[in-house]
Amino acid sequence: MEPKGTAVVTGASRGIGRAVAIELAARGFETVASMRNPADGADLSGMRVERLDVTDPSTIALPEGLRVLVNNAGVESDNLPVEHMPIESWQRLFATNVFGLVEVTKRAVPIMRAAGGGVICNVTSSSTLAPVPFLGTYRASKAAVTAIGESLAAEVAQFGIRVIEIMPGPIETDMLAASDRPPAAAEHVEYRELAERLWEGRQGIRDAYTPADEAARRIVDAICDDHGPLRYGCDDLSVGMLAGWNGTDNAQWVRGMLRSFS
Numbered sequence: 001m002e003p004k005g006t007a008v009v010t011g012a013s014r015g016i017g018r019a020v021a022i023e024l025a026a027r028g029f030e031t032v033a034s035m036r037n038p039a040d041g042a043d044l045s046g047m048r049v050e051r052l053d054v055t056d057p058s059t060i061a062l063p064e065g066l067r068v069l070v071n072n073a074g075v076e077s078d079n080l081p082v083e084h085m086p087i088e089s090w091q092r093l094f095a096t097n098v099f100g101l102v103e104v105t106k107r108a109v110p111i112m113r114a115a116g117g118g119v120i121c122n123v124t125s126s127s128t129l130a131p132v133p134f135l136g137t138y139r140a141s142k143a144a145v146t147a148i149g150e151s152l153a154a155e156v157a158q159f160g161i162r163v164i165e166i167m168p169g170p171i172e173t174d175m176l177a178a179s180d181r182p183p184a185a186a187e188h189v190e191y192r193e194l195a196e197r198l199w200e201g202r203q204g205i206r207d208a209y210t211p212a213d214e215a216a217r218r219i220v221d222a223i224c225d226d227h228g229p230l231r232y233g234c235d236d237l238s239v240g241m242l243a244g245w246n247g248t249d250n251a252q253w254v255r256g257m258l259r260s261f262s
């Protein structure tokens with residue numbers, strides 16, 4: 001795709017979304033950085049800043065001529081075992097990461113169809129490729145987006161709409177910083193040892209932390225990559241994980257991962 005026409009990014013106040021909005025604008029897209037609180041985008045130049053809360057349908061208004069939608073807005077929760085995760089946390093994560101994304105996407109499809117096609121880019125997580133303990137709620141919300149994206153891709157290819165999925169590894173944002181502490185699961189005695197081992201393992205991936213602007217360059221490359229695959233990493237760790245997952249018998253991949261985590 002040529003970098004022209006209108007691109008909308010959700011959750012562009014900070015982190016990956018903000019970096020992607022800046023990169024899209026730099027490449028020549030007419031960019032709308034959408035966010036819950038537009039004051040957070042006061043210093044963004046060369047683009048429009050608009051209010052959009054994915055959990056509030058009354059705020060979702062997408063522009064005519066939309067060519068690129070980046071479904072980036074997302075939240076996470078404390079890292080707890082399934083046994084102890086409050087149902088309210090499941091509901092909160094799914095409200096934003098799944099139902100909010102669906103609300104925005106439903107409105108994007110007819111507009112893109114009328115514009116002759118475009119790209120819907122869903123930001124999920126490379127964590128769905130590994131059975132990471134205490135991430136069940138977050139991984140489930142992202143895996144739901146994977147399934148929705150696959151069906152959507154099959155439905156809208158006929159309209160010239162390409163659906164892609166970005167599966168980030170550890171990108172240096174507030175979300176990564178918030179998760180950079182021993183898992184809350186350690187408060188539960190039955191899970192303490194596993195939580196401590198997971199925290200030790202986390203130290204081993206610090207070198208793979210990737211700046212958000214570097215991830216954003218790869219994400220916009222993927223958006224413009226007309227004949228590319230459905231799924232992309234956007235940092236060396238996620239690119240490697242995706243290659244491992246693609247190239248291995250899946251049962252063998254999951255068994256190997258389970259051995260390393262438990």
Ligand SMILES: NC(=O)c1ccc[n+]([C@@H]2O[C@H](COP(=O)([O-])OP(=O)(O)OC[C@H]3O[C@@H](n4cnc5c(N)ncnc54)[C@H](OP(=O)(O)O)[C@@H]3O)[C@@H](O)[C@H]2O)c1
Nearest residue numbers: 011013015016036053054073074125168170171173174175
């Ligand atoms: N960083 C990583 O290592 C990593 C790894 C894998 C996947 N991801 C995914 O990448 C995406 C971006 O994450 P990030 O690391 O940039 O996180 P972040 O720094 O925490 O930023 C999250 C963004 O989502 C926005 N948001 C949350 N709820 C929203 C809602 N209801 N409506 C609109 N916007 C909302 C936030 O807005 P406010 O400023 O208003 O809170 C913020 O702009 C997420 O989908 C995340 O799951 C990140």
